[in-house]
Each structure stands twice: as C-alpha cells, then as structure tokens.
Amino acid sequence: MVKITISDLSFSYRSRKILDDLNLEVRCSEVLGLVGPNGSGKTTLLKCIDQILKPKGSLLLNGREIGEMSRQEIARFIGYVPQSNTSSSSTTVFDIILMGRRPYMGWRVGESDLDKVAEIVDLLDLDDLAMKDFNELSGGQKQKVLIARAICQEPQVLLLDEPTSNLDMKHQLEVLEIVRDLVKEKGISAVMAIHDLNLASRFGDKLAVLLGGSIYAAGDPRSLLNKELIRTVYGVEALVVKDLDKPYIVPMRSLNGRSAG
Amino acid sequence: MAITFGMVKDRERNRGRLKEEYAKFVGRKVLFITLSVLIIVALAGVAATLGSANLSVKEVYTAILAKFLPQYFHSTWFSETIVWGLRLHRIIMGIVAGMGLAIAGAAMQGILKNPLASPFTLGIASAAGFGASLAIIMGAGFVGGEYLIIGNAFVFSLLASLTVYGLAKYKGITPETMILAGIAIMYLFSAMTSFLQYVGQSEQVHEVVFWMMGSLGRSSWDKVKIVTAVTVLCLPYLLLKSWDINAMGAGDETAKSLGVNVERTRVICMMLASLITAAVICFTGTIGFIGLVAPHITRMVVGGDHRFLLPASALVGAILLLGADSIARTILAPVILPVGIMTSFLGVPFFIYLFLRRRKEFW
Numbered sequence: 001m002v003k004i005t006i007s008d009l010s011f012s013y014r015s016r017k018i019l020d021d022l023n024l025e026v027r028c029s030e031v032l033g034l035v036g037p038n039g040s041g042k043t044t045l046l047k048c049i050d051q052i053l054k055p056k057g058s059l060l061l062n063g064r065e066i067g068e069m070s071r072q073e074i075a076r077f078i079g080y081v082p083q084s085n086t087s088s089s090s091t092t093v094f095d096i097i098l099m100g101r102r103p104y105m106g107w108r109v110g111e112s113d114l115d116k117v118a119e120i121v122d123l124l125d126l127d128d129l130a131m132k133d134f135n136e137l138s139g140g141q142k143q144k145v146l147i148a149r150a151i152c153q154e155p156q157v158l159l160l161d162e163p164t165s166n167l168d169m170k171h172q173l174e175v176l177e178i179v180r181d182l183v184k185e186k187g188i189s190a191v192m193a194i195h196d197l198n199l200a201s202r203f204g205d206k207l208a209v210l211l212g213g214s215i216y217a218a219g220d221p222r223s224l225l226n227k228e229l230i231r232t233v234y235g236v237e238a239l240v241v242k243d244l245d246k247p248y249i250v251p252m253r254s255l256n257g258r259s260a261g
Numbered sequence: 262m263a264i265t266f267g268m269v270k271d272r273e274r275n276r277g278r279l280k281e282e283y284a285k286f287v288g289r290k291v292l293f294i295t296l297s298v299l300i301i302v303a304l305a306g307v308a309a310t311l312g313s314a315n316l317s318v319k320e321v322y323t324a325i326l327a328k329f330l331p332q333y334f335h336s337t338w339f340s341e342t343i344v345w346g347l348r349l350h351r352i353i354m355g356i357v358a359g360m361g362l363a364i365a366g367a368a369m370q371g372i373l374k375n376p377l378a379s380p381f382t383l384g385i386a387s388a389a390g391f392g393a394s395l396a397i398i399m400g401a402g403f404v405g406g407e408y409l410i411i412g413n414a415f416v417f418s419l420l421a422s423l424t425v426y427g428l429a430k431y432k433g434i435t436p437e438t439m440i441l442a443g444i445a446i447m448y449l450f451s452a453m454t455s456f457l458q459y460v461g462q463s464e465q466v467h468e469v470v471f472w473m474m475g476s477l478g479r480s481s482w483d484k485v486k487i488v489t490a491v492t493v494l495c496l497p498y499l500l501l502k503s504w505d506i507n508a509m510g511a512g513d514e515t516a517k518s519l520g521v522n523v524e525r526t527r528v529i530c531m532m533l534a535s536l537i538t539a540a541v542i543c544f545t546g547t548i549g550f551i552g553l554v555a556p557h558i559t560r561m562v563v564g565g566d567h568r569f570l571l572p573a574s575a576l577v578g579a580i581l582l583l584g585a586d587s588i589a590r591t592i593l594a595p596v597i598l599p600v601g602i603m604t605s606f607l608g609v610p611f612f613i614y615l616f617l618r619r620r621k622e623f624w
Contacts, residue, residue: 052517075520082515090565091510094283099511102504103520107568114283118276130279131286153519 100152363578
C-alpha cells in the first residue's frame, strides 16, 4: 500500500529553486533513504513533506491531499525528528517525550498519554534517563529521545533528518535498528535523509538520490548503487563491493585531483 | 514461554515505576505552588499589620473574615476601616501586579526563547513612561481627570507592542525580529521621554521620575478590580497554550511538526502578556525586575514546563512584590520608599544566591 505520493513537487526560496518537480512514492513498511551531496535538497524535502515549508505540487498521505489537513492532523500523521537537538530551557526526558502527545491532548495529561510515554521509554531502554535533564544527555541519547518523541505521536510516517550525524558507530547502528524495527513492526513508513551511503544502503529498502533539487535516480540500493552513479553525483571515484547482501561503497578519491589517501 | 511471561511482568512493573516517578516529580511542583499560596496569605496578613496604626495579625485576619462571614467573625470598626479602607487594596494590588508582571515575563521568555526577555522587552515600559510624561508635562492625553496619566501609559504601552508586532510581521514573526524591533521602539520612546524631560519644569520632571520608579501607593479598590479583571481574563489562554510554549522551546520547526500554529500562538501570547503588563504598569508605574526574575527563580525550582511555570511564577512574583512593598513601607518609616527600588534590593541577592547555588543548568 502506498503511504506518501509526491507529484510535481517544487519549492523555491525567494527566487532560488531548491526542489524541482519531484515525483516519489513511499510504501507501507518501507524505509526510504534520501541521499545526495550537501545542498541537494534532502532536508528541504523532509520539511516540505511535513509542511514546515509550503511547497508547490501535490502531496498525498494515504490518498489525502496534505494541504487540506490541519496542523494538528498532520502532527498525528507525521513524526519529524529534526537534526538540531536543543531545548531552550531545562526539561526532563519524560516531558520531552510527553510533548509527542501534544497533537492528542489538551492542557491535562491523561492516563493513556502517560502509559504511552512509559511504554516508549521502556521500549527504547531510556528508563535510566527518563527523569534526567535533556540538555545533559550525550548526542546519541538525545537522538534516541527525539525519536521516542516522534514515535509518541503514533505517526504513520516517520521523517528523520541525518539521524546518525555526530553519533559513534554503535549508536548509529542502534538508532537505525530502532527505526527499521519500528517500521516493520508497526507497518509505518520512514523517510530519512542520510549522508552515509553504506548505512543508507543497508537500512534503506529504497534509496532516492537527490542532485541539485531533482531526483537523479531512485530504487533498490542493490541495483541503484554503482561506480558511475557515485562519480556523477558526488564526483568521487569509489569501489562498489557487491559480495554482501547490499552493496558496500569504499570511496577512493575525489575527482578534482586529490587522492583520499 | 515462562521467560516471555516473566519479561512481560517485568515490563509492566517497569512502566508502573516510571509513571510513579513522574507523578512524584509533578507532585513536587504542586507542593511548591501550594506552599507559595500559603506564604502569600501569611505575608498579606503580616503586611496588613504594618503602618502607624497598631493592629495584630489576629485583628487583621478577623477584620478580613468578618466581611465575608459576619455571623462567625466580629471585628471593630477601627480595624475594619484601617484594613479594608487603607491597607488591603494596596496589598491586593501588590499581589495582583506581582502576578501579572511575572506571568507576562514567563510567557515572554517562553515565546521569545530568551532568558533576558521580560514584560518590558517589547518597549512597553518606555512607552508607558512616555505616555505618563506626556500627561504630566504637556497635560495631553486620551482621557481626562484622574485617569489622564493612567490612560496615556496604557494606550502607549499597547501602541508599542502593536508597533513591534507590525515590524516583526513584515520580517517574519521570530524571536529575533521581535526582540530587535522591541529594542528599537524602546530607544525611540526613551528619547522622546528625555526630550519631554528636557523641556519640562523641574517639579514636573520630578513627578515623571517618581512615576517611573513604580509604586503601589496610588492603588484603590477600583484600580485593583481593573488589574485583576485583565489578568484573570488573559491567564486561561496562556495556561491553555502551555504545551505549545513548551514545544516552541524546542524550536519553531519542532513545534510546527508537533501541530502548533507557531506564529499565531506567539502573537496572541505576546499581545496578552502586553495587555497584562500595560494594565499593571499604568497604575503602578514601571516596576522592573519582577517580570524578569520571578520566572527565573521559579524555573530553578519547578523546571521549564510552562503548565507549572506560569502559575508558579505568578505566585513567586506576588511574594516578591508584596514582600518588597512591605519592606519599602517600613524600612525608613514614616518615609515610604517606591517599591520599584526595593524589588531589586530584595530580589537581586536572593536571585544571585539561587543562581550560584544551583549547579544544574536551568535555562
């Protein structure tokens, strides 16, 4: 079943075109990896999907035009995990996650909201951190908490902006495993912007390669990733190892003449 | 199977424990709020004994209760007149003004995501000062008589925040544009006030300076009613939007993705905070410090959740202002100092103490 259908989507900032006529589909139980060089429009696309930015074109969620939905409705449908993770004042992890219930509750916090938060805290093993101040956590812990908040929104679609940036190897895998398991278990969809092609290839069911605001190519990472694509899109000479289940990329040197070592 | 069952039980216990811990965490905040209310009641009683006519705390409370429950409490005509006629309206004005300024400050700091924001960030104080100066020095104003100065201060305060809104709207309603526009407006109005002071006569200038120091001495029951009505009308919306203000603390984009209409909430909260501030300072003059520091003191104790921060700040603001006024009335008796001077003298050491003692980041 198709969750998100994007057709002819464009976005301009003042006169500068950032996204140009995108067409894309995301299905249920699918992780879509958005890859591409810096400035290719990955973050902008995520923000357009969540209507934080207002793009031109059509965006259907479960067949419904998103432009006709209220902010509240969108918040029940889409959970967004931003890249920057700061909180301006002291807030406990529990309260941050509870904020994910905002689209469902009024001033009062209901028993079911607390149950939901406790369930998610438990699910992501955040018990020991629950009463700690969010600003005191490490980068990996913060990322997990923000994902927990997005899950608390009980969304159909999870959008993640560089969920592994600033994380060590173990936390990178842990965060992406959480996302993959959630997507499979709950039958939701995830769209994540991610720089690391190997992680994208490994955790993405499908990849979309963005270049200069357009989709250069999209499809299964097994057939999509090859030397030519990496050369054209990134300007990098790379080895593509295909011995494993998913292709593995070893970058060799950038094509402006310098060797990577 | 047995293992799975054991795990399920464990999880349930775990989740129960988490919820209990959170309930305790919330309980502590409710306790703080309850204690603050009791302190205000006690402080009000003590404040009503201060003054040239000697009354005991018991006489004061009897006089207050006798008004509501005449069948149970009997007071003397003398103490009733002193308490109800002379002292209580000033005390209630202190409580309500402290509450109003502190709520406005907490709301401003929340929606502007800036620890230096206060009810006066948008240039309201200097606009009110200009309005008052205009009335005192030029005798010009929107309404006449007793309300000449008050009306001017009120109208110019709101004019300042509307101008800030207009300027910010043009560039996008973000904390930065609002703060910068506020600073510009503040300087504009203080320059105009300085000009008026330059051309004014010395008694008039003296009166302006005295007005700007802030005082509860001009209060009356009618004025108390107006300030209370405005505060009570504005408070529910701000409280209702607590979650939205919390979400905005995590950034505008996060707030939007959580379903908050960021710009609208920011504008309405700002307007309500301005309205409360204008209603308070047009009667009291510019009492600074309370709106800036009461929310900080409260945040150090109850944390950054605006569901509790807003009401608790209000109570702390009331305690600070009432306490400061009580000291201002007695410390150099029979001379009564303007409360605006006292709030800083009393509050700054307390604030610095908390600030140094607290190791955790609170902002």
